[in-house]
Amino acid sequence: MKTTTIRDREYKRNFVRRLMSVCLLFMPLAVHAASQTPTIKLFPTTVLEEIKHTGNVAAEMETGLQAVITRLDEQQNLYMESKCEGNEGDPGCEQIARQMGKSYLEMLTIMGDKLPEMETAVNSTSSSLEQRIRRELGQKKTSWSLQELLIGEQSESGNNADRPALRGRSGMRLSDRFHQYYQLVARSGGEVNSSLAVVASDIYLDMQETSSLIARTREEISRATLMEQLNQSFGTITPEMQEVVAGVKSILFGEEEALTPMTAPPASRPERGYESPLKL
Amino acid sequence: MNKSRKSIVTATLAVAAMATALTACNSNPPSATACSLPDGPDLDRAISAARFDLETGCEHQFDQYFQRLLTIAEGDPKKDNKASFSEFLIWANEEGLLSKRQARETYTRYFGVKYVSLVSDYSVCDQTCPRQQEVMREMNKELVDKEQGLLKVSADRREYYRANRLFQEAELVLEATCEACGPAE
Numbered sequence: 001m002k003t004t005t006i007r008d009r010e011y012k013r014n015f016v017r018r019l020m021s022v023c024l025l026f027m028p029l030a031v032h033a034a035s036q037t038p039t040i041k042l043f044p045t046t047v048l049e050e051i052k053h054t055g056n057v058a059a060e061m062e063t064g065l066q067a068v069i070t071r072l073d074e075q076q077n078l079y080m081e082s083k084c085e086g087n088e089g090d091p092g093c094e095q096i097a098r099q100m101g102k103s104y105l106e107m108l109t110i111m112g113d114k115l116p117e118m119e120t121a122v123n124s125t126s127s128s129l130e131q132r133i134r135r136e137l138g139q140k141k142t143s144w145s146l147q148e149l150l151i152g153e154q155s156e157s158g159n160n161a162d163r164p165a166l167r168g169r170s171g172m173r174l175s176d177r178f179h180q181y182y183q184l185v186a187r188s189g190g191e192v193n194s195s196l197a198v199v200a201s202d203i204y205l206d207m208q209e210t211s212s213l214i215a216r217t218r219e220e221i222s223r224a225t226l227m228e229q230l231n232q233s234f235g236t237i238t239p240e241m242q243e244v245v246a247g248v249k250s251i252l253f254g255e256e257e258a259l260t261p262m263t264a265p266p267a268s269r270p271e272r273g274y275e276s277p278l279k280l
Numbered sequence: 281m282n283k284s285r286k287s288i289v290t291a292t293l294a295v296a297a298m299a300t301a302l303t304a305c306n307s308n309p310p311s312a313t314a315c316s317l318p319d320g321p322d323l324d325r326a327i328s329a330a331r332f333d334l335e336t337g338c339e340h341q342f343d344q345y346f347q348r349l350l351t352i353a354e355g356d357p358k359k360d361n362k363a364s365f366s367e368f369l370i371w372a373n374e375e376g377l378l379s380k381r382q383a384r385e386t387y388t389r390y391f392g393v394k395y396v397s398l399v400s401d402y403s404v405c406d407q408t409c410p411r412q413q414e415v416m417r418e419m420n421k422e423l424v425d426k427e428q429g430l431l432k433v434s435a436d437r438r439e440y441y442r443a444n445r446l447f448q449e450a451e452l453v454l455e456a457t458c459e460a461c462g463p464a465e
Contacts, residue, residue: 133460137453138405143398150449151393198449201456208459
């Protein structure tokens with residue numbers, strides 16, 4: 001039975017989180033770019049084209065991954081149905097495990113192949129948005145006029161449902177947030193400049209973060225590939241594989257699957273912090 | 281002998297005169313410069329009392345009086361309170377206690393959606409970004425004042441929500457804009 005260290009688990013968690021962040025960002029971009037061209041100069045045609053291209057690259061990667069993920073799913077089901085858990089020495093189970101390992105490597109290869117192109121697209125879009133934001137908001141506006149721009153479209157009727165949720169504060173998934181952006185831009189027909197300033201800021205900051213995440217993810221893919229190549233010689237399925245696959249599945253299909261690690265954690269209750277009886 | 285008697289009488293009269301004079305001083309009615317902050321639950325009455333004090337020597341304590349009035353108004357929050365404070369600040373301007381700009385900024389700080397912390401004359405890149413953290417801290421303090429003015433005094437939740445929303449949007453847009461502006465030269 002394979003065991004994992006705390007460091008490995010932390011690494012896996014980070015890896016999956018990064019993969020999700022990178023992929024989720026681009027899911028709605030193609031849709032966003034297809035919306036009407038806004039009149040505000042923050043989103044000229046060139047920027048929209050770059051966003052569209054980035055969305056297409058992301059979509060290609062998703063399409064490529066979907067088939068591998070489906071195959072991995074089937075292989076995992078077969079592994080479970082064959083009661084391979086605890087029977088790792090069984091030749092049939094070893095074979096299934098190796099096949100799963102191969103599919104996993106294929107998934108990592110696809111990501112490794114596509115990420116450089118995506119990194120270029122992200123950096124290019126980020127750079128264009130940066131120039132626009134600097135010129136339109138940074139140089140043409142004072143902080144007071146920027147405030148007036150933002151407040152301009154805060155309707156007196158207080159119809160705040162139209163406004164996008166803000167980055168990092170809403171607690172919602174990136175894809176949902178971008179869906180809101182799309183709806184806002186599509187409905188406004190480019191008139192809601194204040195919201196577009198917020199959307200542009202949001203996208204730009206996300207792109208900055210994503211660019212760095214992609215770079216780190218690429219490095220980690222190399223490491224994960226090496227680890228899996230080593231595992232192939234033993235024909236084992238690691239919890240790391242399972243978590244990565246589950247993470248990618250949730251990205252592509254929006255599945256909130258419970259992770260079912262091959263090696264269960266110790267059956268002890270999690271420790272709780274001290275709670276005073278005085279607590280109300 | 282006569283001479284000494286005369287001098288005793290003169291001295292007695294002088295002492296009596298001084299004592300009378302001192303008593304007369306002490307018996308003057310207490311002046312308004314006592315500067316006792318208004319009390320009680322009635323805002324209108326408190327504003328009248330504050331006006332009286334502020335125009336009779338307590339103008340240096342304007343901020344304390346204003347804060348006390350806000351506290352009193354918290355006891356009976358309603359949208360009409362905004363008008364009361366607006367009139368009070370206009371009066372303060374007319375009395376020369378505040379400049380027009382100070383009166384506007386004070387009102388906006390507590391009862392407006394916009395942030396006086398964002399008042400500036402130059403571009404965001406040049407003026408705001410070099411002190412972005414400081415500006416955000418100021419805005420944060422101002423949001424606390426708006427909570428008092430809009431929410432606790434005026435019971436205007438919608439306007440407070442807008443102010444809060446503006447704070448969040450400004451924070452996001454300033455973060456992105458200052459990132460785009462790059463480091464200050």
